[in-house]
Amino acid sequence: MWTEAEIAADKIVLTDTKTRTLAGFCTLYAQAQEWSRAKIIADSIEQPQEKAHALLAISAELVRAQQWGQAEVILAEVEIWVHCLKNNQDKVILLYRILDVLEMAGKLENMLRLVQHALQRATTRIYAIQLLSLVTRLLPLRPELGIAYSEAFAWVDTFLNG
Numbered sequence: 001m002w003t004e005a006e007i008a009a010d011k012i013v014l015t016d017t018k019t020r021t022l023a024g025f026c027t028l029y030a031q032a033q034e035w036s037r038a039k040i041i042a043d044s045i046e047q048p049q050e051k052a053h054a055l056l057a058i059s060a061e062l063v064r065a066q067q068w069g070q071a072e073v074i075l076a077e078v079e080i081w082v083h084c085l086k087n088n089q090d091k092v093i094l095l096y097r098i099l100d101v102l103e104m105a106g107k108l109e110n111m112l113r114l115v116q117h118a119l120q121r122a123t124t125r126i127y128a129i130q131l132l133s134l135v136t137r138l139l140p141l142r143p144e145l146g147i148a149y150s151e152a153f154a155w156v157d158t159f160l161n162g
Helices: 003-009 015-031 037-046 048-066 070-082 090-102 108-121 125-138 147-161
Strands: none
Touching: 003 108, 015 037, 015 048, 015 108, 037 048, 048 070, 048 090, 070 090, 090 108, 090 125, 108 125
C-alpha cells in the first residue's frame, strides 16, 4: 500500500503538491518509526525549505522515541539546509523549529550552540537582530542569559555599524 502511494506521489507533476505529499509521507513514516524510509523520502524533496521541514519531522519523532543519536545527525543536516535558504525570515522560523526539537530532547547546551552559530553567521544587521529573537527562547531556561543577551545586542549593533 505504501509503495503504491509513493509511486503515485512520484507521478505528481505540480512541484508544490508533490512536495507536500512527500513531506506528508515522510511524517507518516517517521511516526511509524520507519526512520530509513522517512529519510529516503525527505532526501527526495528538492526544495531546501521543505526538505528541512521534513527532516525536522523525522528528528522530532526520533526524540520522542528516545533516539537522540539519530536525531542529532538529522538536526545537523537541517542546520545545513537552513543556511542554504535565501530568505532570512524562513531561516529564523526553521531555527525556531530546531530549538523546539532540542528543547523536547532537553539539550540546552545544543540550543545555546545553535543560537551562537547562527549569530556568528549573520551577515546583515537586520538578520542579526532577527536572530537575537532566538535568545528569548533561552531566557526561561537560563535567566542569567538576560545580561549576556543585552550585551550581545549592543555588540551586534556596534559590530555591524562599525
